[in-house]
Amino acid sequence: MIKLGEIVELQTLGDSRGGLVVAEAQKHIPFEIQRVYWIHGTQAGVERGFHAHKALRQAAAVITGACDMILDDGTETVTVSLDSPRQAILIEPGVWHYMKNFTLDCVLLVFADAYYDESDYIRDYNTFIRSTKK
Numbered sequence: 001m002i003k004l005g006e007i008v009e010l011q012t013l014g015d016s017r018g019g020l021v022v023a024e025a026q027k028h029i030p031f032e033i034q035r036v037y038w039i040h041g042t043q044a045g046v047e048r049g050f051h052a053h054k055a056l057r058q059a060a061a062v063i064t065g066a067c068d069m070i071l072d073d074g075t076e077t078v079t080v081s082l083d084s085p086r087q088a089i090l091i092e093p094g095v096w097h098y099m100k101n102f103t104l105d106c107v108l109l110v111f112a113d114a115y116y117d118e119s120d121y122i123r124d125y126n127t128f129i130r131s132t133k134k
């Protein structure tokens with residue numbers, strides 16, 4: 001059972017030359033990775049996300065910089081500060097989530113277990129809350 005806002009530790013192989021972090025599917029990331037995208041250059045004060053996924057599983061890591069991720073399963077809300085490239089946060093289906101407090105240098109890398117599908121998004125909060133009561 002994955003808890004809300006669960007963090008997974010990635011493999012850290014840095015040495016005196018600098019950092020090297022590895023994320024392998026089914027090992028550090030608990031699913032097969034079908035898609036990778038990243039969010040960068042987010043301007044000051046911008047908040048993004050504000051949706052839940054019906055089936056998509058994701059894991060997100062900040063490669064540089066920092067941001068906060070807020071996750072809400074309809075019962076509980078947690079805020080997780082992401083500021084380490086050595087960790088990823090799991091974003092499971094049925095979790096309303098959004099991101100804020102991006103530093104200007106933040107690069108948020110996201111692993112997803114499926115291709116982009118807009119029909120997998122719930123972008124209305126009331127619809128999301130209703131879906132949690134079923």
Ligand code: T46
Pocket residue numbers: 035037039048049050058060091110116
């Ligand atoms: C999520 C959070 C963490 C695509 O066409 N393909 C893609 O793979 C993605 C991710 C987005 N898009 C389109 C959909 C929108 O028309 O790009 C546009 C911007 O996406 P959106 O407003 O959903 O971006 P965020 O930052 O609010 O959310 C994104 C992901 O979409 C979402 O799945 O969980 O990052």
